[in-house]
Amino acid sequence: MLLREVEYVRPASVEDAVRLLAEHDGARALAGGQTLINVMKARAASPDVLVDLNRLEELKGIELGSDGTLELGAMTTYTEVTESAEARARPILGEVCAQIADVQVRNRGTIGGNVCSNDPTNHLPPLMVALGATMTIRATGGERTIDGIADGRRIVLGHPKTRESMRAGLAMYFVTLEDGALMDIAERIVSALEIEHFFNIQLVGEHVIEVNPRISTIVYQEDLNLPYLGIKSALGEISPEELMQLSAQVRPTRRALRYFDQVEWDDTSSAAGTQLPPRS
Numbered sequence: 001m002l003l004r005e006v007e008y009v010r011p012a013s014v015e016d017a018v019r020l021l022a023e024h025d026g027a028r029a030l031a032g033g034q035t036l037i038n039v040m041k042a043r044a045a046s047p048d049v050l051v052d053l054n055r056l057e058e059l060k061g062i063e064l065g066s067d068g069t070l071e072l073g074a075m076t077t078y079t080e081v082t083e084s085a086e087a088r089a090r091p092i093l094g095e096v097c098a099q100i101a102d103v104q105v106r107n108r109g110t111i112g113g114n115v116c117s118n119d120p121t122n123h124l125p126p127l128m129v130a131l132g133a134t135m136t137i138r139a140t141g142g143e144r145t146i147d148g149i150a151d152g153r154r155i156v157l158g159h160p161k162t163r164e165s166m167r168a169g170l171a172m173y174f175v176t177l178e179d180g181a182l183m184d185i186a187e188r189i190v191s192a193l194e195i196e197h198f199f200n201i202q203l204v205g206e207h208v209i210e211v212n213p214r215i216s217t218i219v220y221q222e223d224l225n226l227p228y229l230g231i232k233s234a235l236g237e238i239s240p241e242e243l244m245q246l247s248a249q250v251r252p253t254r255r256a257l258r259y260f261d262q263v264e265w266d267d268t269s270s271a272a273g274t275q276l277p278p279r280s
């Protein structure tokens with residue numbers, strides 16, 4: 001079956017691609033096209049605009065860092081992974097990519113397309129989970145984040161806020177938010193992942209970019225101290241219901257400043273000079 005008529009754009013930068021995808025509700029990224037073009041032909045998807053990522057050099061390539069971190073660009077093909085010396089740092093990657101379909105699919109299909117296809121039969125999503133991979137997501141829109149404490153089923157205390165740009169070196173300002181939609185997203189993630197204890201969820205626009213099993217900032221105010229409450233909760237000294245009652249203390253529009261937390265002092269005790277074991 002022939003394709004329906006569709007607009008086609010080939011942006012020259014990732015910023016342009018992200019902007020185009022945000023501007024058009026019916027826009028879809030085009031990577032290797034090995035899934036997307038087929039579903040368009042079958043009329044299972046009918047995007048209005050195809051945003052072709054194939055010119056974006058920034059999204060291509062495989063890099064092995066000196067610390068052993070392996071970085072794969074979203075537009076890296078399966079064949080490039082199979083043939084890459086760097087990718088052999090995780091031999092299973094090349095072994096799996098070499099098994100995918102046929103030469104044409106392997107030459108065109110990309111890492112990003114495979115994990116973004118939402119196809120449960122694709123090879124790469126479970127492999128990436130098994131390897132502990134993380135994804136870098138680019139999107140438009142403001143950054144928001146939520147720190148909190150959960151009990152394995154629900155959020156018992158959530159602290160949503162903006163995630164503002166750097167203002168002075170590493171120091172950052174935030175504004176606490178009253179953001180029901182952000183709380184709903186966090187609530188769904190907490191329940192699906194059965195998160196217990198601290199969590200931090202970060203969004204850019206509507207896209208979740210990170211879910212961490214810890215809080216990102218020590219939220220401390222006179223009447224709300226998340227680390228302290230989290231430890232009391234872990235020790236069973238405060239109940240989820242009592243934590244929930246403290247939600248009123250998360251007051252929107254408050255200004256917050258984040259900077260490194262560090263305390264130093266001269267150790268004059270007799271144990272001074274004793275070598276402490278290195279931190280793991």
Ligand SMILES: Cc1cc2nc3c(=O)[nH]c(=O)nc-3n(C[C@H](O)[C@H](O)[C@H](O)COP(=O)(O)OP(=O)(O)OC[C@H]3O[C@@H](n4cnc5c(N)ncnc54)[C@H](O)[C@@H]3O)c2cc1C
Pocket residue numbers: 028029030031032033034035036037038053074075099100101102105108109110111112113114116117119121122123124
């Ligand atoms: C005959 C055949 C057999 C196949 N067998 C297998 C198999 O055994 N195992 C397997 O894992 N796969 C298989 N596939 C699927 C193949 O691996 C596809 O290449 C893959 O699913 C999609 O990758 P793509 O680069 O072609 O993406 P595309 O088809 O271009 O895009 C797929 C989806 O991802 C989105 N997308 C792509 N890149 C990005 C990005 N960077 N950011 C955001 N969204 C993005 C697109 O908008 C689209 O919705 C097969 C495909 C064919 C045609």
